[in-house]
Amino acid sequence: MNRRQMTFIILVNALVSLLIVLLVTWIVELRRPDPEELAALYTPAPAVLLAPTVTVPVETLPVVGGDAQATPDTGTTQAEGDETVYVVQAGDSLLGVAARFGVTIDDLVQTNNLANPDFVFSGQRLIIPATGQTASPNATTQPAAPGEPQIVAVESAGNLADEAVLIVNESDNPASLAGWRLEREGGPTYTFGNVQLFAGSSIRVYSTSGEDNTIALYWGQLDPVWRAGAVVRLLDGDGVEMMRQVIP
Structure with missing residues (x-):
């Protein structure tokens, strides 16, 4: 093989190698993802924002008189x-x-x-309220037995449309007023039907006419029942006086 043939073979091999390199490079470039597409697909993790810490200054109130102490408002x-x-x-x-x-x-x-x-x-x-239409605390009163319903007030005495006797069950147990009587001493008497008072509940007995409900009963009187100096009595089903109160 002469020198010319050798040179030809070397050039052909070099050309083939160059073509192979170019072909491989081209194929690799075709398979490489577009950077813009990668940027669109990539979603960065949300940044964590730390809320500022607010420090509230604590004011110390001055103590009046050195030895003074706070007294609860009760x-x-x-x-x-x-x-x-x-x-x-x-x-x-x-x-x-x-x-x-x-x-x-x-x-x-x-x-x-x-x-x-x-x-x-x-x-x-x-x-x-400084004044009211209720019985005065200084009125002559015989307290009810502990745990029994009691007369709390006679409201609007002398006014038929509004006057009423407020009876309260201040015990922790329910109480039945069935057969009990509310009366003005020497005057008319109201007899309770099947009335139940839950613990802490109350009921009013109005002198006027009306429709009974769970918080109000109506006596159906034509004239006022209560007046100053009258004695209101509460008796149980056996006729035992449970409480009395003089209206001031």
Whole structure:
């Protein structure tokens, strides 16, 4: 083989090698994903944002008088204008507060602009009306036996349309008034039917006529039953006097 043939063979081999390299490179480029497509498919993980921590400065109230100590606001206090203010305690009800101060629930609702008479909360300040149409705490009263229903107030005495006797069961057990009697001493008598009082519930006996329901009973009298100085009595089914109260 002469030099010319050798040179030809070398050139052919070099050309074939170059073509193979170019072909392989082209195939690889065809199979490589487009960077823009990769960018579209890749969804970065959401960054975690840390909320700033708010530091509330604590103010220390000055102590008056060195040895002074904080006194919890409980019980009854006197507000401006000599109004009696009662601070509601845990377990209190509006009915219980009314009974305690000898006023009606309506008086408390109107005086304090209460939207819901069935709801009071611990710490709530209730203004107790200075005057009312209920029996005075100084009235001559024979208390009811513990755990028995009791007369809490005689409301609007002398006004047939509104006068009523409020009877409350302040015990923890239900009570039956079936056969019990409410009477004015020396006057008319009202006999209860099958009336049940749940623990903490109450009922009013109105002197006027009306339709009985779970919270109100109607006596059907034509004239007022109650007046100042009259004695209201509550007797059980056996005729035993359970409570009496003189209307002031």
